[in-house]
Amino acid sequence: MQAKLRMVDAIIEVHDARVPLTGRNAYFEQNLLADTSKPHILVFNKSDLIDKKYRQPVENEMKSKDKKVHSIMWTDFKHKPMVAAADLIDIVKDSVTNMQRYNRDYRTEYNAMVIGIPNVGKSSLINAVRNRVLGKKGKATRVGDRPGVTMAVLNRITVHENPKIFLIDTPGILAPKAENIENAMKLALCQTVLETTLSESLIADYLLYYLNKRQLFEYVTEFQLKSPTDDIYELLFHIAKSRRLINKSDKDCKPNFSAAANFFIACFRSGRLKSDRFMDFDLLNKS
Known part of the structure; x- marks a missing residue:
């Protein structure tokens, strides 16, 4: 190049x-x-x-x-x-x-x-x-x-x-590694890195942290929660239950947390949560 x-x-x-x-x-x-x-x-x-x-x-x-x-x-x-x-x-x-x-x-x-x-x-x-x-x-x-x-x-x-x-045109070029884990999560949420490098549950956990930190509680209404939560598995359990996301191969019909995490992330990316999707709010305020 x-x-x-x-x-x-x-x-x-x-x-x-x-x-x-x-x-x-x-x-x-x-x-x-x-x-x-x-x-x-x-x-x-x-x-x-x-x-x-x-x-x-x-x-x-x-x-x-x-x-x-x-x-x-x-x-x-x-x-x-x-x-x-x-x-x-x-x-x-x-x-x-x-x-x-x-x-x-x-x-x-x-x-x-x-x-x-x-x-x-x-x-x-x-x-x-x-x-x-x-x-x-x-x-x-x-x-x-x-x-x-x-x-x-x-x-x-x-x-x-x-x-x-x-x-x-040129191939997308990304630094070998992000400066920190938060930057990596931001890039994963924006799909600028392959999500196979990070688990969907980990990305969903960061997303919940980000929304709570910014006091963006639209997810509470969207998923019909009683109040905000900082427990990602509580949220994923609720999503899995309400949308009937279960592991069909499991005889006990346990919730499919992976599918629930992907749904949560997709709702944010698509704008369904109606939350602010500007991810560099903190960095902008530091400058």
Whole structure:
């Protein structure tokens, strides 16, 4: 990827808006961005999943710590792909056509590399921009709802004709390990790491801790509890009982805590709990 980086004119860094501070990978700044003055566009995708009140504080934090960021965007490439695509292509055109190209002035086309941690919407971004600008149907880049779908650096994809602009998709890249267990849990809840690395019960336990810490007690009403609880198995037992989630292979019909944990997590991710899904609240307040 570093070899490809030398040939690009701009970098589009995509992150999940729910974890804008946790999600940023130190590898990008230390290895890919440290020695470049090329335009750096920071895209916070899935912004429909958080309250707009967090946008300005996050932007202030980013601009104060990363002077290389040229522009910051908040997008929803899943539900409003055409709007997001139009906004992004305008920013890319403005960035690359007004930049100093050093010894590459003879080239008439421009290249922008899309980077980011897994499952933040990089491929959806490329497909939306491609469809919006060229009117092409279908998907040039494979899209999935699990991390790690894009497995190799792909060929350039044309997203604009005049001037000629190409986007280059890349695999999701995540640091070998999170800085701490809480960061790992946040990333797991946002599905930016494979959940096989953490048990669903452990992720559910962190989710309950997070909701209680933020005093987000919508789960009490949703699951018809008498009051908030800090006992994950009490909650999972109630969910399993109410939804008849049992281990069918068990003669005693014991509750299926794994299925209950997955249901609890799914309710949070989908917005069914109606709880605030901005996961970096504490980090933002510390800065």
